[in-house]
Amino acid sequence: MKPFVFKHADARWPEGATLLHAYLAVSDQDHSLRDLVTSANEALKDFPLTPVPLQWLHVTLDQVTDCHAALIPQHERDELVGELTKQLADFPPFEVQVGSLLTYHSGVIADLHPDDQLAALHRAVREAIRTVRGDDAVRYPWGLQHLTISYAREEASSDEAQRILRRVRPSHAPLHVTEVQLVDVTADSAAKTITWETLATIPLGCQ
Numbered sequence: 001m002k003p004f005v006f007k008h009a010d011a012r013w014p015e016g017a018t019l020l021h022a023y024l025a026v027s028d029q030d031h032s033l034r035d036l037v038t039s040a041n042e043a044l045k046d047f048p049l050t051p052v053p054l055q056w057l058h059v060t061l062d063q064v065t066d067c068h069a070a071l072i073p074q075h076e077r078d079e080l081v082g083e084l085t086k087q088l089a090d091f092p093p094f095e096v097q098v099g100s101l102l103t104y105h106s107g108v109i110a111d112l113h114p115d116d117q118l119a120a121l122h123r124a125v126r127e128a129i130r131t132v133r134g135d136d137a138v139r140y141p142w143g144l145q146h147l148t149i150s151y152a153r154e155e156a157s158s159d160e161a162q163r164i165l166r167r168v169r170p171s172h173a174p175l176h177v178t179e180v181q182l183v184d185v186t187a188d189s190a191a192k193t194i195t196w197e198t199l200a201t202i203p204l205g206c207q
Contacts, residue, residue, distance in 0.1 A: 001103060001106055002155055003192075004107050013189065019064065020182065023058040023181045025057070026057035030174070033098055033175055036172070040168050050151045050152075069184045077199060080129065083129075084128045087125065088206075095174050099173060102165070103159075107151045117177075122142055181198050183198050
């Protein structure tokens with residue numbers, strides 16, 4: 001593992017800037033998932049990793065990439081919330097499994113599966129962003145989704161960390177997906193932390 005670098009689209013996150021994102025946040029009802037994350041972080045406490053605190057655990061559905069959050073006025077944010085609400089009105093809540101735990105090139109993540117509903121939700125969110133802000137706003141590289149457990153501060157052995165993670169049991173937990181949050185995100189590159197202000201919460205399947 002090497003130190004994590006926060007990204008704006010495919011470039012380094014600009015120092016001091018915040019960015020709008022669509023997130024799935026881990027809620028209080030996800031008790032088993034919170035226990036899994038706590039167990040994983042405790043198992044790797046001697047590694048140079050910064051755990052994601054429970055209240056900041058999230059899955060990134062998309063990032064608004066055309067400009068920094070400060071340059072998006074309130075009326076444009078309201079328009080984005082309206083379009084997200086429209087796109088998600090017919091999207092039913094669902095559940096995904098989180099796990100197994102994996103050491104990655106710059107931290108520890110948990111795989112998410114099955115992929116089909118997550119991918120469809122991403123497409124709906126991306127279509128909302130594109131409709132309101134255009135193609136330049138949807139340049140975030142989106143692939144197989146994951147939940148980040150911790151960010152690497154320094155170099156460390158991925159193999160050694162993975163051997164420890166395989167002993168964490170249970171190795172899977174459910175994530176209940178019932179809403180999408182539009183958030184204004186702050187990344188601290190030195191502390192390796194992500195925090196945010198929630199701008200709107202859009203329930204799934206709310207017509």
